[in-house]
Amino acid sequence: MHKGSLSRQAPLVYHVVYKCSKPCGFHPQELPPFFRINMPEYQRTTLDNGLELVVAPLSYLHSVEIICYVKVGSRYESPAQSGLSHFVEHMMFRGNSRYSSGPALEQAFEQLGSGINAGTDAESTSYFARVHPDAVAGGLELFSIMLRTPKFLYLEIERAIVIEEALGDFNEVGADVCADNRMARLLWQEHPLAQTVIGTPATIRTFGNKEVESWYHQHYTPDNMVISVAGPVEPQAVQQAVAEHFGAWEARTNPVPEVAAPSHPLSGPEVDWVHDSDSQLTLQLAWRTEGRAHPRAEELRVLRRMLGEGSTAFFILFEILSKETISLFSSP
Numbered sequence: 001m002h003k004g005s006l007s008r009q010a011p012l013v014y015h016v017v018y019k020c021s022k023p024c025g026f027h028p029q030e031l032p033p034f035f036r037i038n039m040p041e042y043q044r045t046t047l048d049n050g051l052e053l054v055v056a057p058l059s060y061l062h063s064v065e066i067i068c069y070v071k072v073g074s075r076y077e078s079p080a081q082s083g084l085s086h087f088v089e090h091m092m093f094r095g096n097s098r099y100s101s102g103p104a105l106e107q108a109f110e111q112l113g114s115g116i117n118a119g120t121d122a123e124s125t126s127y128f129a130r131v132h133p134d135a136v137a138g139g140l141e142l143f144s145i146m147l148r149t150p151k152f153l154y155l156e157i158e159r160a161i162v163i164e165e166a167l168g169d170f171n172e173v174g175a176d177v178c179a180d181n182r183m184a185r186l187l188w189q190e191h192p193l194a195q196t197v198i199g200t201p202a203t204i205r206t207f208g209n210k211e212v213e214s215w216y217h218q219h220y221t222p223d224n225m226v227i228s229v230a231g232p233v234e235p236q237a238v239q240q241a242v243a244e245h246f247g248a249w250e251a252r253t254n255p256v257p258e259v260a261a262p263s264h265p266l267s268g269p270e271v272d273w274v275h276d277s278d279s280q281l282t283l284q285l286a287w288r289t290e291g292r293a294h295p296r297a298e299e300l301r302v303l304r305r306m307l308g309e310g311s312t313a314f315f316i317l318f319e320i321l322s323k324e325t326i327s328l329f330s331s332p
Contacts, residue, residue: 043235047243049251050223055238056230063113064231066139067128068147069081071226072219073196074124075259080206081215083166083199086120087117087207088215090158093118105146112138116146120197123292133232137241140227144245147220152212159204166198177276179284187268187288191262221252261291 042056058159073085093102109116112135118127127147132138169178176182181196188194198204227246229238289300 033188040215042230045239047222047247049247049249050221051242051246051249052226052244053239054226054228055233055235056228057233057235059232060232061231062133063130064133064136064158064229065128065130065227065234066136066143067126068143069226069228070125070127070147070220070276070309071224072125072215072256073121073123073124073190074195074199076219076256077192077195079195080203081211082195082203083197084203084207084211084215085125085219086198087158087162088212089118089120089125089127089202089218090162091152091155092146092150094155094158094229095151096145097213098145098153100153105142108142109139115140116142118229122193122197135287136229136231136233136238137244140229140238140241141245143227144249147225148246148249150216152216155207155209155212162198163204164200166196166204167169169196169198171276171278175274175276177278177282179282182272182274183284184284186272187286188262189264190262192259193262199282218252222246222249222257223251 041058042054045053045055048055074082077084093105095101096105099105099108106116109131110130112129113132114129114135116127116129118125122127127143127145129139168174169181171177179198184196185194227242289297291297294300
């Protein structure tokens, strides 16, 4: 989502969301050959407890990226649970068996040449750090301690932080002005994908230690995780370190059911907009595609990056829209 400046004299600003039922002038199957992604250099293994490990040896780099993915996000939540995956992500930094607080854990990662961060989306929660090549085993040990032995301390403090974050989606009159939220509701309607990742202040206020611990034990299991390690590493050494620190973690006995894919058809282009007093205009376009499992999903990710990032993206998008005789404009 990119924002463009408006004249200071403009008295009103609109947040506009536009959804198309089909691509404008191009189709994923028509992408040129140079978009095709092929990366055979990685190694993929699975531990006995179901944890999946992906190692990409990239000798030309000078640091190693470690990412731990948990297959849980807003897609798996009921309306009453909206935001719970994101809230648990925050609580994972609130103490564990070795470190009593988030700052203590962060200092441990910093001693390995990195900081630690995390993120939640509709389908996954990820924890990631970039470490020195000599500190990969130490980084994996810290991730193991963090992910396997959380204490979930200071819940009320974290609740106040997350509620404040959630309120950032609303303006001074209480209208949701987040283009991502409004687009999700247009695209997915009654499906869980339409829910916001962060949840609402109302749902966040209902989360207690019972809900947090239950969600954690249900989803944070080795057979529901993928660890990705990329950089100047030896795959066998990484595999040994992961087996040492994660191998004793027991898999769950009752897998969480998969959430059905959206089934409602799109009736055609739709537009959603909202007044806001901000000094900028937000415009977002979106098309439904076949999803991450589609064979050409990676090609679409490359195309999205070309069209959605930087000044070059603006000129490419402008060229496409011009050929399709589509005009974008704003007015006070």
